[in-house]
Amino acid sequence: MKTIHAVVEGIGHGIPSKVLTNDDLSKIVDTNDEWIAQRTGIRERRICTEDETASTLGVIAAREALDHAGIAPDDLDMVICATVSGDMPFPSTSCLIQDAIGASKAGAFDLGAACAGFIYATATASAMIEAGQVRNVLVVGVDVLSKFVDWTDRSTCVLFGDGAGAIVLHGRTDTDRGVLKTVMLSDGGGAEHIKLEVGGSKYPMCSPRHGDHSHHIFMAGREVYRFAVTAMGDACCRLLDQAGITAEDIDLFVPHQANLRIIESAAKRLELPPEKVFVNVDRFGNTSAGSIPLGLYEAERDGRLKPGMVVMTVGFGAGLVWGANLIRW
C-alpha cells in the first residue's frame, strides 16, 4: 500500500483591521515604545472590534485557504480549530466555522493547546489523513486574546494581539511533500505560570465562588520566558533527531511569535542564520494559536516558502505545552 502524505494545499489568514501601536498603548498604561520594542520586538498588533470573534477571523482564513487549495467546502472531511478563546464554551468554534463556510460533510472539533494549538492540530489532522480515515482537513489556528487581557496590566497587555491562519491538508500518495514529523510535549506542573481561571467548571463566570479569581489572563513573565527559551530548543532538537536531519537541512524556521528575544535565542541554539528565521512579531504581537499559520501564510505570500522546501515550526504556551512540526511544503 502506498504511503499517504498530508500535504498543505492551501493557506489563508484572517486579521482584524484595527491596529494598536505601542504609542497607542502608552496612552492606556504606563509604558512606551522603547520598552516594548526592546524587551519584545513588538511595534504594533491587531485588535478585534466587539463584533469580531475567533469564528469570524477563522472563517476569513478558512475561505482563503480553501480558495488557494482549489478544494470545495463540501469536500472537507474534518474541521479542526485550535483556540483557547473560542466564541463561547460551547458550541465549538469549529462548528461555527464549519457552518459558515458550508462544509456540510465534515466533522468538527476544537483543540486547546494554547500557543502550541496549531502544532497539535496539524499533527492530529495529518495522523488522521495518514491513517486513511479522512482525505481533506481544514486546520484553523485562531485566538482573540485581546478580549481576555487586563488592559491595566502593562506586563501582559502589551504582548498579545488577535489573528487567525488556516491550512487545508489533503491526503496524497504521489508526492514526498507533506507533514514529515511532529513532537508534542507538556508539563502541567507549570499550569500556574500562565492561566485564565474564571469561565470554566472550577470557577464558572456566574458563580459567587469566582470571587477574587481573575477573569483576565495571568502570566508570570519571567518564568514563562525561561520555559519558552528551553522549550523551543528542546522541541526542535527532538524533532530534528527523530527526523534524522540537522538544522542545516531546514530551509525556513517559523517559530511561535511571542517575543523576538525568545526567537533569537532559539535560532542561536540551532545555529540558524537570520535569513532562515521568519519574524512578524513586530506587526502582530503574540496571536497565540494564530501565530504560526499567520507566519506560514506571510512566508508563502512573500515567496520565502515554496513547494518542496523543508519548514520547521515550533510553539509553546499555557499548559504548559510545547511542540514542533516538520513539513515539506
Ligand SMILES: CC(C)(COP(=O)(O)OP(=O)(O)OC[C@H]1O[C@@H](n2cnc3c(N)ncnc32)[C@H](O)[C@@H]1OP(=O)(O)O)[C@@H](O)C(=O)NCCC(=O)NCCS
Ligand atoms: C513579559 C516580558 C516581556 C517582561 O520582560 P522582562 O525583561 O522579564 O521584564 P520584567 O518582568 O523583569 O520587568 C522589568 C521592569 O519593567 C517593568 N515593566 C513591565 N512591563 C512594562 C511595560 N509594558 N512598560 C514599561 N515597563 C514595564 C516592570 O514593572 C519591571 O519594573 P521594575 O524593575 O521597576 O520592577 C518577558 O518576561 C517575556 O516576554 N516573557 C515571556 C512572555 C511570553 O512569551 N508569554 C506568552 C507565552 S505563549
